[in-house]
Amino acid sequence: MTSTLIAPGAAIGKPAHRDPNVLRWLAAYTSSMVGDSVYYIALSWAAVQQGSPAQAGAVMAVSAVPRALLMLGGGVIADRFGPRRVVIGSDLVRCAAGLSVAALLFLTSPGLWPLALLAVVFGTVDAVFMPAVGALPARVTTRDQLARVQGMRGLAIRFASVVGGPLGGLAVALGGAAAAFGLAGLLIAVSVPLLISVRMRESAVDDKAEAGGGSADAGDAGDASDAGEGAGGRGAAPGAAALGAPDSEARGATATAPDRAPARTTTPLGDLQAGLRYIRAHRVLAPLMLAIALGDLGFVGPLNVGLTLLADERGWGASGMGWVLSGFGVGAGAAALLLTVRGRLPHAGHVAGWAILAGSVAIGALAFVPGVLAAVGVALLVGLLAGLSGALCGALLQTQADPAYLGRVTAVSSLVSLGFAPLSMPLSAAAIGAWGTGPVFVGSAAVCGLGGVVALCVRDLRRAELPG
Template structure:
């Protein structure tokens, strides 16, 4: 008797690595072009503001985008989850491109003063508040869960490449044609991302198509989440009431189900259908309820809640010393601008090496524990940086800081991506972005004032302690400490 082996269906096809997936690579190219355009934009905005107004006025123009970004970030997460991250990213890049090119054209024909620059900063900040949560929620709809750590590494490499190429390109554009040429170059780079994003296909979130390759514990966890989602949908459809009344009538597991999860679980759509996972208008509740449910989801999640606290403490202890603190340290030690540049290069090299490692390996075991230890070791290196006796030692220390901070940051980002239900990723990314981009920068003026009063050594040590507390939180939270990246 002849036995014919069954054909391997697409459902059981081997997982395609993200760095070989053309769909992911198109998204990565678009993201890199957009980030390079951002780098050129900030150089153009800085140059135009300094040449047009006083130093204080230029500072206000440069800070204009931070206000709407911080105020609207949480709302941007709701928009990303409600309308689909791919659609939001495309719209955001189109608006940014149009705004930058409009200012470039205005600067070519006239000298309008500071008002268009301030308006552009406000527009950019408002759009960033929507763009950042959407770009964080998109990878989960492009590839399988097991590839999300690799995507984090690829994204880190893209950010490093955009910074390295964007800064000199912006300077060259300013040297050739002034701020107008630099704004035009920024707009064209952002424009490159739009057609690429249009060709990117999204899949049903959380559907890898390989149920037979899921670990038993993970399969049980998914089944439990699916049961909660189904029950939440039945309760919601039977009696559409406010979140408070629904929470009172539901059980503990029911209350933990995030908004939008039931809709995403019940809708089955082709993997290559654009924004196939977007809820219909009839299925959407109020934006306030979506935001409230997203915050409640984070607060009750055994991994995400301590992870957010660890990220916040790490950023608060890291941003000040590695920005304003390093500049003051180089001036105090007489290293000069070149010495500070070498120290920053050491940091960038370390962070880039970690991104490359994740890109090639795709997964590191014991992610939660490794992230906690990396935060603790990185905090010690941050404190030691203030006591480096020479530029060479400072560069080596900065290289170590970059390796450890890059490792902890990449693993925290990968855990955030894999632990969050895809239907909530926009809101979760918004909260993380608000901590990193809204609260952490507040430490810079505080660090500068403290260094002026007590010197670099004590301030760097205090910053290291704050950063190290993030590692302590990660180690003390059992579920976060034991968290693993999917295979």
């Protein structure tokens, strides 16, 4: 396989939302995310049909185990082999697994074991897929467009959540779980040729150097040298010369090089350790990870299990809860659209910190609103502020991290959000049973607000800016 590499500076100045290369990546990502949404509908329906509610719940939860255990290793794989190759391989495996289960369900009634196996496969592949997906935008556009790409990615996620559910339900209604699994596999398959057609930038390090460098301590150089080869050398040398291309190609517009990683001297474990040291020593990334962790821990419980219990307590019913969730989705979509259109917000660290703080106040207020209409308004505000802070934090991760470490940086962030934060859901449910919704929502809001305090109190994070 060969990949087309865009020389640094070749695409600078072209807005991401008008760049056909970025739009091809976005179409691939959107198709894959819609396929994921259909897959979850199919899995939940098939599990309920094949077993008891408890067994269905176990099947739905089993994918979280390999995802959490293998996520950090997935970041190493993304950095060693390149994010696009890893995403393509992950989508091929997920497509094949989904279509295989679709065929099995069409031919026979095998019980729960193939569904549990499929969930394990998806969870394992997700551990590799998620860090690679997070590292890929830096290879398809310039640093000054990464914030806009985060907004576009947020819009794709919202679109997938709105379209995927009804599409999956329609497939189940027309052809059962087998048809839904087949549709999910085909949607994921669509992303593969699109990703193959995406041109890859050789490195974003050059953009970073032109912008004045990163915020890492001087001591990071030692860690970078430890992992430069292990990360595929993408952060070790600027320009096309990093792949041994002639000087004319390094200065020119486009070069084509084999899609393979250079030889390395480090082990995967050494790469992982180097990545963790890099994050720990970084003056922006280290506190940013803490802010993200606190924000997610305080946010996930109330907006998932807590909202269900609140709706039941207030007599809003399932329809009322649906309207509240819609308000949240509209707010988050508006934040993603804002970043897509603007491309860059000044004082990103400041804005992210205050958005987390204001969002935490709105989360606490959600437990005390008098009716559904007011709850929808507060949820819209929560979605707007959480979507804004989340997009800015994601953009800061993208722009502050050296591309050679971006897979591992994304893996740590994903582990915090998808591995640790969901642990707050059973704790929130138990706490609400003991103390009621009001105190638990306020306590969760306080935890979330601590993330904003971290962002505002750490000078380098507070002063962090997005390139523009």
